[in-house]
Amino acid sequence: MTEISAIVAELRDRAGKGAARATRREGKVPGVIYGAKQAPVTIALDPRVIWAELNKPGFKTRLFDIDLGNGSKERCLARDVQLHPVSDQPQHIDFLRVSADAVVHVKVPVHVANADKAPGVKRGGVVSIELHEVEVTCAPANIPAEIVVDLSGMEIGAAVHVSDLKLPAGVTPYHVSAQGTVVSISAPTVAQAAEGEQAE
Known part of the structure; x- marks a missing residue:
């Protein structure tokens, strides 16, 4: 199940840049909730709450139950944060509204595991992460917090492609080639040559 975080927001009366600046002057973070064929709702949030949520893993893969303080709640995904x-x-x-029967597009971070157990790494190979995140489609309740790529047993020259990923049921890659490389183990000479070219 996807993690759900509860946060409290205040409704704002007005939209627009002037209203957003006024909200910031009050020490709050302006925001908007949109989607699901409903009218957008402008909100204000405690910056300490948003900062705490930003510093937790998977900010854009977690669901949020936003309490609007008027007896209603909105279940959302964080879509964009301006810093x-x-x-x-x-x-x-x-924030994007989501319903239980919706299908969402989410970029899920890739996490490499057991690199120290890969024979190729022990022999001096270098782990190269080609895709740091993979966009997937799924129901909101099935959003994975991360995609784990296990490198144990991998030799120099081995690669993990999108088609090799072990994704949860109901989760499929979106707009990315099945043969796209996610992680590979390169020979140390190849890696050093590439670094030299970048330095030049």
Whole structure:
């Protein structure tokens, strides 16, 4: 099951850049909830809550139950977060409404496991992550927090492709080639040559 985080928001009366600036002056983070063929709802959130959620793993793969303070809640996915260019503090956040029967597109981070147990790595091979995240389609309740690629047993020259990924039931790759390389183990000379070219 996908993790669900509960957060509290306040409804905002107005939309637009002026209203968003006013919300920020009050020390809040402006945001909007949209989608599911319903009218957008403008909200304001506690920046400490958003910052805490941003620092947890899988911010864009977790579901949020947003309490609007008027007796209603919206179940959402975080879609976009605008950060201040200097302070990195959240400036605006977009949430997408989701229903239980919806199909969503989500970019799921790739996590490499057991690299130290790969014979190829023990012999000096270098792990190269080609896709740091893979976009998938699934029901909201089936969103994986991460995609784990187990390298144990892999030799130099071995590669894991999208078609090799062990995805949960109901989760399928979206808009990415089945033969696309996710992770590979390169020979150390090849890796060093590539690094030299990048340095030049």
